[in-house]
Amino acid sequence: MKKNAYLFLLFLVSSISSSTPLFASLEQAKSYQFPGNYLAENLYANPTILQAFYWYIPDPDSGHKGPESNLWQYISYTMADEFKQHGFTHVWLPPMSKAFSPTNEYNVGYAVYDHYDLGEFHQMGRVRTKYGTKQELLAAVEALHSRGIMVIGDIVMNHMLGADQAENVPYSHGFIVNKNNTVSYIGSGEIAAYLNFNFQNKNDPDPRGTRHSSFVWNKDHFNGLEIFDRFYLFQGKSINKVAYFGDLSSMPSEAQNIYKSIRSDIILGANLDFQNPEVREEMIRWTKWLINEVGLDGFRIDAVRHIDTPFISEWAFAIQKYMSDIGKFDGMLMFGESWDGWAERLSAYLEGNPANNGLFYNQGDGATNYCGIGNAMSLFDVPLHYDFQKVAKENNSYPPTRISDLPYRGLLARNPRYAITFVDNHDTIPTQELGSYIPLHTKLQAYTFILLNEFGVPTVYYEDMYKGNFVSNYKHDNFHVLNEGIKKLVYLRRRYAYGPGEYFIDYAKPGILGYKRQGRSDRQAESGLIYLIREFNSKDNGLIIPTDNRKWVLAAGSGNFNNGRFYLNDDSDWAVWIPSPENGIPATQLPWSLK
Incomplete structure (x- = not known):
């Protein structure tokens, strides 16, 4: 018995669309149509993303050192050619900014310290980032551009860590997450919080200071803090407008709701206060600087669901317009990480109007009242990833998900135009908190499903393609099985995967x-x-x-x-x-x- 694909869709667009539309309004977003002659002009149009990094890239001075330990150089000298040869149209690079590194180990980049230091200044104990120096980064981007590959930057706007000075800050609500995972409410008080980022630390041989930007972060620019599993909402500050996740039924209802809202907003370090217009302006200004300084062609936005929802829409439209103004809109991809395994709610977050006040989602609510990003960007299809895990029998779901259920699952089935599909990424490996890794026996079926699909823009994970099946942080097996299989599927996508x-x-x-x-x-x-x-x-x-x-x-x-x-x-x-x-x-x- 056969079923026509996606007959229930309200609108269809070609799967070869390689850019996020420039929307002046939600109405334009819903009515946008890609150029009708695009497919006719480019037989190999199907966009295909490579995530060109993984979590446990060995530090350059570690005993596990490998070619990726100097990632920017490795891309320039070796992998840019391979990425081109293997058919990738877009390469997603890891966070480029200097990150908080309190020990001799490098931070992977998500604990951002200085947005404007791309491996140029001697801060946090070194000049380079985990991946290399700024000049090596620029050389890697040029190597990719010269081969016709577009570069996606991974940007972190939710939080900052490693401030240069502490400030005493009163807080209105505080919580402690205990070792047994219970939560204690500690009420109000005052804390010495590291919130002053002036980039003039006297212990740094060459701090950035005011070079590239004179903006100084202080307590006015943050609404809360996470430190050592303690969460604080600062006095006089409000929670950013974010959807609520999680539950804690053992606590009194008032404290439970406060904790739920704080944890939905504050996840790590000093949490940016997007109710402050200076913060919103600075993040947009920095993104434009990054586009010009590095030559980025698109963005992956980290932890997007924890960032003020109206700001995300504002930021996305501002950056899309800027990219259009400078002639870099064609081929641009922009997608956010909203780690939500419930397809119905994720779809509502995608479609909902930022002006809506609905922050709790109940089954069947839809997007009418839910606060969302107004189709401002694409989103990772997290629910589909979990469906792959269920098909692999790695998730004890009931009723069980069968492989023949996949056509009706995920964001791909609800909003295929905005789905960024993937099998695994740096957060899903077994040693990470999510630990939702797709086992080898199901991985190539999952890649077949996303790479040859009419809809969605698929992402291939570097570790799957170029290292092999994950065994431990620094050990892999079955390299040839995955490398050869994915390589063939990407080629077939680019060469044959056309038409309904x-x-x-x-x-x-x-x-x-x-x-x-x-x-x-x-x-x-x-x-x-x-x-x-x-x-x-x-x-x-x-x-x-x-x-x-x-x-x-x-x-x-x-x-x-x-x-x-x-x-x-x-x-x-x-x-x-x-x-x-x-x-x-x-x-x-x-x-x-x-x-």
């Missing part, structure tokens, strides 16, 4: 899913594809998928075609077929010899 998509489901065989891309109407002989993916340990096999009187040949994975049915072989749970026209590229000549 259609799912094929046999409800008597819920452990297998079929999918077909029709191909371009003007080039059906050399575009389009068919795939099958199957759950690990499932015996389901064989689906009838129309061949359109075209000859189809196996391009990747392991399977066969017999008597009108496509099958998977016993040694594989995924397979992809492509047309084999006389004037096209025979499957025997696919470039699988790529490094």
Whole structure:
């Protein structure tokens, strides 16, 4: 039995759209259409993102040192060529700013200290960031640009750490998260909080001072603080307008609601107060500086759900307009990390108007009253990631999620135009708090699903592609299985994954899913594809998928075609077929010899 893909969508746009629209209003966002001639002009248009880093890149002076330990240099000298050869259109780089490093170990970048220090000034014990110096960063960006690859910067606007001086600050509410995960309410008081960032620390050999920016951060620019699992809301300050997450039913209702709202806003270090116009202006000003200084083509926004929602919309529209004004809008991607596994609520956050006051979400509420970002940017499809985990039987969900359920899951099914799909990233590996890693036996099925889909912009994780299956922080296995499989899927996406998509489901065989891309109407002989993916340990096999009187040949994975049915072989749970026209590229000549 077959089901047409996404018949319930209110609007459809081509999956090859490689930019986030420039919206002057929510109405424009909903009515925007990508240029109709874009696909005709670019056969290889399908945007494909590579996340070009992972959490446990060894420090350059550690015993685990590897080529990525000098990441900016490694990209310039080696990986830029490979990224281009392997078909990536956009490369997402880690946070570039100097981060708080209280020990000899480098910080990965999310504990930002100085937004304007990109590895230029001797602060926090060194000149370089974890990834290299500013000049090495600029060289890496130039290497990517010279190969036609767009660069996405990972930016942190939610919090700062490592201030140069402390200030006494009264707080109206305080909480302590105890070792047994219980929470104690400590009421009001005063704390000596490190909130003065003047970048003139006397212990630094070459502090930045006022170079690049004269802005000095102080207690007026923060509304609260997290330090050693203690959370404080400063007196006279309010919570940023953010959606509430979590629950704590054992506490009195008033304290419970206060804690819930504080923890939804304040997650790490000194929390930026976006009710202060100076903060909003400075973040927009810094982003524009970063665009000009580095040459960025897009952004991944960290912890977006914890940042004031109206500001996120304001920031996004301001930066999109600026990119348009300077001629860098074409191909721009902008997407946020809102780590919410509930697709319905994530969709409401995406669609809701920033002026709405609804911060709690109940099932079925929709976006009518919910405070959201007004379609200001795309979002990671976190729910789909968790669905992959459920299909892999790594998540004890009830009822169980089957692989044939995937077409109806995630942000991809609700708002495909704004979905940034992924399988894993730096936060999902087993040794991180989320620990939602997709196991090897399901990983290539998941990559097949996102890379060959008509909708969504897929992201490939560097560790999966270039290191292998995660075993421990500095150990991997099955490199060739993942590297060869993902490499083939990215090529097939760029070369063949065009035209409308259609799912094929046999409800008597819920452990297998079929999918077909029709191909371009003007080039059906050399575009389009068919795939099958199957759950690990499932015996389901064989689906009838129309061949359109075209000859189809196996391009990747392991399977066969017999008597009108496509099958998977016993040694594989995924397979992809492509047309084999006389004037096209025979499957025997696919470039699988790529490094």
